Amino acid sequence: MGTPHSSEYAIEMLHITKRFPGIIANDDITLQLRHGEIHALLGENGAGKSTLMSVLFGLYQAEEGTIKKDGKEVQINSPNDANELGIGMVHQHFKLVECFTVLDNIIMGVEPVGTMGFLQKKQAREKVIALSEKYGLQVDPDAKIEDITVGMQQRTEILKMLYRDNEILIFDEPTAVLTPQEIEELMQIMRNLVAEGKSILFISHKLAEIMAVADRCTVLRKGKYIGTVETKDTTMEELSAMMVGRNVNFHVEKKPATPGEVVLEVQHMTVASKVHNNNAVKDVSFKVRRGEIVCIAGIDGNGQSELVYGLTGLEPLAGGSILMDGKDITKASIRKRSVSGMSHIPEDRHKHGLVLDYSLEYNMILQTYFESKFTNRIGFLRRKNIREFSDRLIDQFDVRSGQGSITPARAMSGGNQQKAIIAREIDKQPEVLVAVQPTRGLDVGAIEYIHKQLVAQRDAGKAVLLISLELDEVMDVPDRILVMYEGEIVGELDPQKTTQEELGLYMAGAKRDEVKDE
Amino acid sequence: MRKVMKNAAVQAFLASILCILLGLLIGYIVLLFINPKGAWESILNIIKNFFTWSRPSSQIKQLGNTMAKTMPLILCSLSILFAYKVGLFNIGAAGQYVAGSCACLYAALAWGWGWLPCMLFAVITAALLGAVSGFLKAYCNVNEVISGIMLNWISLYTANTILANVKETASPYTLYLNKENPGSMLPTAGLDGLFNGNTNVTIAVPIAIITAIVIWFILSKTKLGYELKATGNNKNAAKYAGMAQNRNIILTLVISGALAGLGASLLYQTGYMRWECTQSSVPSMGFNGIAAAFLGGLHPIGAIFSSFFIQHITDGGQYVNTNFYSSQISDVISSVIIYLCGFVLFIKLTMNKLITKSEEKKGAKQ
Numbered sequence: 001m002g003t004p005h006s007s008e009y010a011i012e013m014l015h016i017t018k019r020f021p022g023i024i025a026n027d028d029i030t031l032q033l034r035h036g037e038i039h040a041l042l043g044e045n046g047a048g049k050s051t052l053m054s055v056l057f058g059l060y061q062a063e064e065g066t067i068k069k070d071g072k073e074v075q076i077n078s079p080n081d082a083n084e085l086g087i088g089m090v091h092q093h094f095k096l097v098e099c100f101t102v103l104d105n106i107i108m109g110v111e112p113v114g115t116m117g118f119l120q121k122k123q124a125r126e127k128v129i130a131l132s133e134k135y136g137l138q139v140d141p142d143a144k145i146e147d148i149t150v151g152m153q154q155r156t157e158i159l160k161m162l163y164r165d166n167e168i169l170i171f172d173e174p175t176a177v178l179t180p181q182e183i184e185e186l187m188q189i190m191r192n193l194v195a196e197g198k199s200i201l202f203i204s205h206k207l208a209e210i211m212a213v214a215d216r217c218t219v220l221r222k223g224k225y226i227g228t229v230e231t232k233d234t235t236m237e238e239l240s241a242m243m244v245g246r247n248v249n250f251h252v253e254k255k256p257a258t259p260g261e262v263v264l265e266v267q268h269m270t271v272a273s274k275v276h277n278n279n280a281v282k283d284v285s286f287k288v289r290r291g292e293i294v295c296i297a298g299i300d301g302n303g304q305s306e307l308v309y310g311l312t313g314l315e316p317l318a319g320g321s322i323l324m325d326g327k328d329i330t331k332a333s334i335r336k337r338s339v340s341g342m343s344h345i346p347e348d349r350h351k352h353g354l355v356l357d358y359s360l361e362y363n364m365i366l367q368t369y370f371e372s373k374f375t376n377r378i379g380f381l382r383r384k385n386i387r388e389f390s391d392r393l394i395d396q397f398d399v400r401s402g403q404g405s406i407t408p409a410r411a412m413s414g415g416n417q418q419k420a421i422i423a424r425e426i427d428k429q430p431e432v433l434v435a436v437q438p439t440r441g442l443d444v445g446a447i448e449y450i451h452k453q454l455v456a457q458r459d460a461g462k463a464v465l466l467i468s469l470e471l472d473e474v475m476d477v478p479d480r481i482l483v484m485y486e487g488e489i490v491g492e493l494d495p496q497k498t499t500q501e502e503l504g505l506y507m508a509g510a511k512r513d514e515v516k517d518e
Numbered sequence: 519m520r521k522v523m524k525n526a527a528v529q530a531f532l533a534s535i536l537c538i539l540l541g542l543l544i545g546y547i548v549l550l551f552i553n554p555k556g557a558w559e560s561i562l563n564i565i566k567n568f569f570t571w572s573r574p575s576s577q578i579k580q581l582g583n584t585m586a587k588t589m590p591l592i593l594c595s596l597s598i599l600f601a602y603k604v605g606l607f608n609i610g611a612a613g614q615y616v617a618g619s620c621a622c623l624y625a626a627l628a629w630g631w632g633w634l635p636c637m638l639f640a641v642i643t644a645a646l647l648g649a650v651s652g653f654l655k656a657y658c659n660v661n662e663v664i665s666g667i668m669l670n671w672i673s674l675y676t677a678n679t680i681l682a683n684v685k686e687t688a689s690p691y692t693l694y695l696n697k698e699n700p701g702s703m704l705p706t707a708g709l710d711g712l713f714n715g716n717t718n719v720t721i722a723v724p725i726a727i728i729t730a731i732v733i734w735f736i737l738s739k740t741k742l743g744y745e746l747k748a749t750g751n752n753k754n755a756a757k758y759a760g761m762a763q764n765r766n767i768i769l770t771l772v773i774s775g776a777l778a779g780l781g782a783s784l785l786y787q788t789g790y791m792r793w794e795c796t797q798s799s800v801p802s803m804g805f806n807g808i809a810a811a812f813l814g815g816l817h818p819i820g821a822i823f824s825s826f827f828i829q830h831i832t833d834g835g836q837y838v839n840t841n842f843y844s845s846q847i848s849d850v851i852s853s854v855i856i857y858l859c860g861f862v863l864f865i866k867l868t869m870n871k872l873i874t875k876s877e878e879k880k881g882a883k884q
Contacts, residue, residue, distance in 0.1 A: 314757065335760030344758070352758040357751045362744065366759045375741040383739075 007071030010035045010199040011056070011087070011168055016065035018051055025051040026062070029225040031201075031218050033168065038190055038200045040214035040231070042207075042243055044471065048223040049203050053170060057089055058082045088161030089170040094153050096145045102156050103128055103141040106163050124163075131162045135192045151182035158189065169193065170201045173301075175209055187213045205243070205299050207236045207508040221245050240504035244471050252448075254455045257479040260290030263463040264432045268320035271303070271310040279318060280306035282487040288432065293454060293464040295478035296489075297471075299507050303487035304467050305347055308436050311465075312344045313337050314352075325431060338367055341431030345421055345438050347467070353421045354409045361390035361405035364424050397423035398449075415446040422453055433457050436467045451477050471500055485509045530815030533865040534824065537813060541855035548854060549843070556842030564851060567834035575714050582716030584826070584833045586790045589726040590615070591825040593781030594807025596733050599816045601662075601774040603737060605750035608771060610651050610666025611778040612804025613673040618644040618779030619786050619801075620677035623793055626702030627684035627693050633787055636702050640783040641776045647673060648775020652768035662771065670800045682795045690796040695789040704787045722784035727822060729780065734818035746770060778804060806832075809856040812863060831855050 011033045018026040026048045033039045043049045054060045056067065058076040066073050069085050076082050082089075096105050103121065106128055112120040128141055137155045145153060154174060161169050171190070175183045190200055190213055204210055210217055211231055219226040219242040226242050265287045273280035280303045288294045298304055309315035311322060313334040321330040329337055338344075346352035354363050365374050365386055373385050390405040399419045401407035409417060418438065425433065435454060439447040454477060458464050468474050474481055474495070481493040483506040490512035493503060505511040542561065549557035563570050568580035594611055601608035608614075621643035622636040631639070647669060654660035685692050695703050704720035713719045737743040749756040749766050757763055781803065785791055810828050814820030835852040 312758075333760065334757065335762075338760050346758060351752075351754045353755065355748050355752045355755045358748065366748070366755065369744055369759075370741060379741045380739055381741060381744060 005035050005070060007068070008034060009068070010070065011201075012066075012068040012071075013052065013056060014066050014068065016052065016055055016062045016067075018048075018055055018060055018062045024223050026055070027223045027225075028065075029220065029223075032228075033199050033201055034216075035199055036194050036197055037215040038194055038202055038213055040202045040204055040210040040217040041220070042205060042210060042217055042239060043220035044205065044243060044469075047220040047243075049220060050172075051223075052220070053089070053172065053201075053203065056082065056087065056170070083164065083166070086165065086167035087170065088164060088166030088168070089172060090154065090157040090161065090174055092173045094157055096153060096156060098146040099144060101142050101144055102139050102148070102152075102159075105145060105156055106141075106160050108160075110164060128159060128163060131159055135162065135196065136189060137162075149182075151185065154182075154186065155189070158193075167197075168199050168201070170203070172203045173205075174202070175204065175206060183209065205508060207239050207505070208510050210239065211236060219243055236505060236508070236510050237501055240501050240508065240510075244500045244504050252451045252455060252476045255459070257292045257458065259292040259479070260461065262287045262289050263325060264288040264465065265323040266311070266320070267323070269307065269310055269317060269322065270319035271306040271315060272318045273306065278487075280487050281310060283320070284484075284487070284489050285320075286482055286489060288463040288465050290461050290463050291458055292480065293458050293466055293478040294480045294482060295466040295468055295474050295495075296482050296484050297468060297474040297503065297507060298484035300469050302484050304469075304484055305436075306487075307484070308344070308347065308434060308467060311434060312342065338428075341429075343367075343425035343428050343430035343433045345425050345433070345435040347436040347440075349414075349417055349421055354417060356408070356410040358409055359405065360394070360399070360401055360407045360409055360412065360420060361386050363409050363420060364390040364393055364405075367424060367428060393420075393423040393427055397426075399423060418446065418450070422450060426453060426457060430462060432463045432465065434465045434467070437469060438466070439468075439470065439473060447473075471503065474503065475500060483507055485512070527815075529866055529869060530817070530820070530862070533862045533869065534813050534815060534820075536865050537858050537862050538827065538855070540861070541858035544858065545851040545854045548851065549847070552847065553842040556839040560838040560843065561851075563837035563839070564831060564834035567830050567837065570834075570837045579714040579716045580833075582710075582713030582719040583790070584829050585713070585723060586716075586718035586720075586788050587785065587833070588826045588829040589722040590781035590785035590803055591806055591810055591829050592726045592730060592822055593777050593784060594804050595810035595814060595821040595825050596730060596807075596818055597774045597777035597781065597804075598807045599811040599814070599818065599821060600733060600737070600777060601770055602811065602816060603750050604746045604766065604770040605753065606655070606662050606767065606770055606774075608648070608651070608666060608774045609663050609805075609808070610648065610669050610771075611774065611807055612800045612802075613666065613670035614644040614647045614775040614778035615782045615804040616670070616673040616677050616800060617647045617775075618782030619793060620673070620680055621779070622702075622783045623692055623695075623786055624680055624684060626695055626699050626787070630699050630702075632701050633704055636787060637704075637780070637783040641779045644779020644782065645772045645776040648771040648773075648778075649768055651775075652771035655771070656764035656767045670804075674797070674800050677793070678795045678797070681793050685793075685795050690794050691792040692795065694792070695787070702787060703789050704784070718788050718790040720788050722788060725780075726784060729777070730818045730822050733777075737818065742769075778807075781807075806856060815862065828852075828856055 009032045013029065013031045016026050016029045017024065029048065029052055031041065031052065041049050051060065055062045056076065058078045058081050061077065067076060068074065074085060076085065103125055107124045112124050114120045125141055131137070132139055137159055139152055139155050139159065145156070174186060194200060202214055214231050216228055216230055217239065218228040219239065221243060267285050269281055269284045270279050271281035284307060296304055296307065306315065310317050313332065317330060321328060323329070324340065324342065329340070350356060355366065368374060374382055376382055387405055393399065394404060397419055400416050401412045422438065438450050454464055454466065466478055478495055481495055481503070482489050483491040483493065483503065485507065486509065491506040542565070546557060546561045549560055568577045568584060571577045571580055594615060597611040598608055618640035622640035625631040625636045625639045651662050651665045651669060654665045655662045681692050704722055706717055706720045709719045709721065709723060710717045737747065745761050746766055748759065749761060749763060753763065786793065806828055810821055810825040813828065814824035832852045835849060838847055838851065
């Protein structure tokens, strides 16, 4: 590490509080990064990790608290300030220009320019090659980004930070898109970096990786600071308990399930990824029966979205088959699946679920507009029927909006938008209800309401497939839990018998069973 | 007041009026720069168009000419706005218009067809050209703007080549319809009587207006319109709802092309204009359709009025005083005005921003 430092810590974030309307994203959080250490930041989705890092990077300003670099208080008002202080970040989604070469990407923004305004790439190339040798970062400076692997793209991002002489390196979920081999290489690179005196903040929710590479770990939960521990003195179980907490917010009232015959059967489903070259869903098989809620649990980005795309027909399968009511629907169109009894509450209500510029009533018929009750034989919409239908759903599902049926969907609150989608999908009387993060971003009242609706569907003899990232929801709502990790189902749990700690271990990839396909 | 200002229809109307005034102002400034002497008179003449003539009988006859050229413009702007509602920018309307012109003129002059078959032939040919852009967009992910521009040139030179077979030997213009095949000309159905015997005014007028109403109905009241607008507003949601995206893209460009083709037929089959087989630029009708569509607030009924206005200004350009200005200046001025008509959306956006700001200020005070 060579030069002595004036302070024990490279960066200190002391008592940071950041509020957003209606929510405290960071509540009195303290994070101290020592010189030359790998410090993990652990927490669930929505725990406040991203907000904290955005504060450090100058994207947000905290209302309370101070940031110190080498013991001196600093103001970080923009990412440029952060850069000048030597703070660099590898984002989860790389910020690279696809059709540029590795070298061009690295020097972008700090291009060495000669007297006449010409680029001086020779020096830059030498510096990049020297850096890549020093830290063991293998890249081909002249390869185009679009032609190289995800692992190499990530090394390009790391070189970008090193080229700018950054001392404090933030890695935001760096392993999410990597293969196991690439993860192993990345960890070695991180060890090399700290050996050369860099300090690393490593944001993750994968416990095994934290235990393998980090020196210390700070845990956040629901915006609050839980604690900082030395990884050598702790266990994965302890970290998992810190991450998820023990207290459950509220409980869903429901009778024991009485599963009937199989309605949905997925066999060896494989779905290609759009982000990286690996398959996002790998050889997944499961069954959902009438009268049960099955939940696919897992940390975001482990293939759940792609699983749903494959199931509902938004993306083609790369392999495997899907049976609904015993009929093969693997190649059926989205419309075919919908009319033969599959309802889909989509993950992103703005992207898929609604046409925001349409009125509420037009959104209510988004899946059924072509049916004879809404369209007459020569193709005119039956506006009276549409209005009646919409008014009934609004009444029945208590969808609140300024002007009722004619309210533009855009003008409605998130909770009521979601209620409208749920009303539409449930009213279709589906055989299978696929609900993807149905409570995301909603307040407690709306969450409770939606959970009740899911249970009511189950009790009405429907098969419900719930995809959720929220541990409380995963523990409370379903009758069976399937845990998904890196595109595979790694465990089947009974929510009555399991604990959040055990679930956390499966979700973080620390534990796995061979799931038998009955 | 604020409530009225927030009404979408009021906003669209105000924005269009503002655009027109801004366009006239800049046109006037351009004239001032070139020669301040005749500027005021010339800009007045542009606005007056047919009123420049002193006798009412001449005025009404000239109005008839403007009407004759307004009808194809209505169709072109319908073509643009229909595609635009579905999220497609059919700049290929200009080329589809050319294809339609070529089809109806050739059928009329070479094959001696009647007016209705000629018109249908123009519609079908232009629709097919639209389908080409549609297929490329749907199955090869080729941007419809790129393929549209390419096809514009392809259709222009194809039309020049084909129509050279039916042109006058001594001039680059196609033969006169009224001499070669009067049966191919659109019937006037007595409408010429209303315009002091101007036979350029034909059933094209009711056809264009009825088409605008039909398009309005399709977009606002039918299943097809529901699907197409959903696709235009949010193509992911349309996919989620199981709408056939590729089919809808092709269908949209087919309809859009058909409209442009009909527009061509409504101009050339009046006999008012003839095709010049040596022209080396795509006729501006299709492009003016873009301005007319936006100026009309992207509403089919609005398109009728905006098209008339734009044609009125364009024709008015010929009354610019040529003692002070070269004859091309009329094109420059009308182009400047048309160009600014495209700013409707921008002005609407600015208006909304200002309203929101003043509301925020009011809210902060409270």
